[in-house]
Amino acid sequence: MPLILNRQQVKDAVAGVDLVAAMERAFVAYSAEQAVVPAVGELLFADPPGDVHIKYGYLRGDYCYVIKVASGFYENPALGLPASNGLMLLHSQSTGELLAVLLDEGYLTDLRTAAAGALAARYLAPECVARIGIIGTGVQAELQLRLLHRECACRQVLVCGRSELSLQNYRQRLADSAFSIETTLDPAAIAQQCDLIVTTTPASTPWLASVRPGTHITAVGSDTADKQELASEILAAADLVVVDSRSQALSRGEVFRARANGLLDDSPVPELGEIVAGTSAGRSDDQQITVADLTGVATQDIEIARAVYERTKDAD
């Protein structure tokens, strides 16, 4: 029988994983074209509205392949259910045998996205961060901050959200952390006060119009052609814009929006995996503005699923 883990068991297993190191491997493999990742499968539903994505692939020379199912049903919260759900299947690349069923309900996707943000901060944030800025108050806003704990010595945080209620709720959820968290309804305050900013929302009108020199922004919310968290002027003014996937940046994300708005040309931008591998340069001084535009790549799923499988198997 394959290993079968429910959400809590996945959480327990992944707690011991060095997620940022896993994401380093994921992005390097992606940029080195070691991954075989076919087009995403999709099922769409109208009533109630929902979408299902099936992502699958493998790394050449690895022992496994991974199939991820992720769903979003946006009326679920009214029923007391989370909007997002999902699972990952890990199979043997040499026999097709099913090795693990990870019933993580989307947790691993949330976590690998947050770990990618921490990795971007490791390579792109200024040396000295005075204040971290978080835009959004959801699960991703929480996980991004938690994963930054190990990457950044700064413990001063300003969080911006749409309502006082969601901001207070966010602060309560992070009361167990070492961060000192203040809140604001004004995104301009984030731009004025923070030098490491993470945007985590499904916005289609930008939160931020400009930022100060010496700021790094990681944007993880935009995963369609319509969504946009950053004014395209920010990307135009940035010293360095980095994506996780150049090919995905042709159809979605902040870089896509900035090009569509005529504020960024089509010249290739470096990938995060190239900066990790040292084949592209990262931040070169503390006054630069840098932007990491992350839309998510399948190698992240492969690395995190394999890590959970290996930790659980080894613990047996």
Added chain:
Amino acid sequence: MPLILNRQQVKDAVAGVDLVAAMERAFVAYSAEQAVVPAVGELLFADPPGDVHIKYGYLRGDYCYVIKVASGFYENPALGLPASNGLMLLHSQSTGELLAVLLDEGYLTDLRTAAAGALAARYLAPECVARIGIIGTGVQAELQLRLLHRECACRQVLVCGRSELSLQNYRQRLADSAFSIETTLDPAAIAQQCDLIVTTTPASTPWLASVRPGTHITAVGSDTADKQELASEILAAADLVVVDSRSQALSRGEVFRARANGLLDDSPVPELGEIVAGTSAGRSDDQQITVADLTGVATQDIEIARAVYERTKDAD
């Protein structure tokens, strides 16, 4: 937690399902275009050689969607493992929640293919069958015969295979059945003696060159552009050629091969679901030659997965 069944539990649950009725619904829904079935996802491996197919879809107005993973790793038998493997996932169409994980290892695919053969016999076999002919000695050859038991009163069977050993093995596996089984290495004997023939092999050169008037053949082995079990002359001479999917018949199966060989024109052939629904005519007299060319459709997977889920859930 979703329902999770291993292969044996799936076998136990499906034993109580009226599979041919489920396949009737499957083919009618398919032909009535009630199904949403995107293109099949595929992963290919070179060393060792293997392929993985991800099939997914749903029926409009149904409560579930189904994702099936099926793999073939052809060096597995040398390791003592079956070449084929697979699982099915059943999710809610209204919330995305995972309802069931059926770790059937490909058994449900084998079974639904056999049940489709029985359904084809119900609608297309001559009234009076003197002898059933089976070509092939594998799992599908076994299941096809077992599923014919309820559809056809005939208990006289002639089986044709590549070796005496595989034929004896086949006869032993079916020793518990009510069938009286004789064996032959000569496929022409099948054509001369049998009036209900099922071909179940991955052959790329035809087994049968011609058949007698009054014969029905169901061919289930050809699922690629290259495979062919029946000489195209048989389809050219047939009074009625039926497919499960006209669109799939454009790229694979016996009809595809007969058209490629210039022996069948491009005029549309009826679908099995249309014959079941009564919108196309089936066999009209006992002297006709009929051929059912089945390449397998996703609604079969949806119906059988849902049936297993419902029987198990109701038994709780």
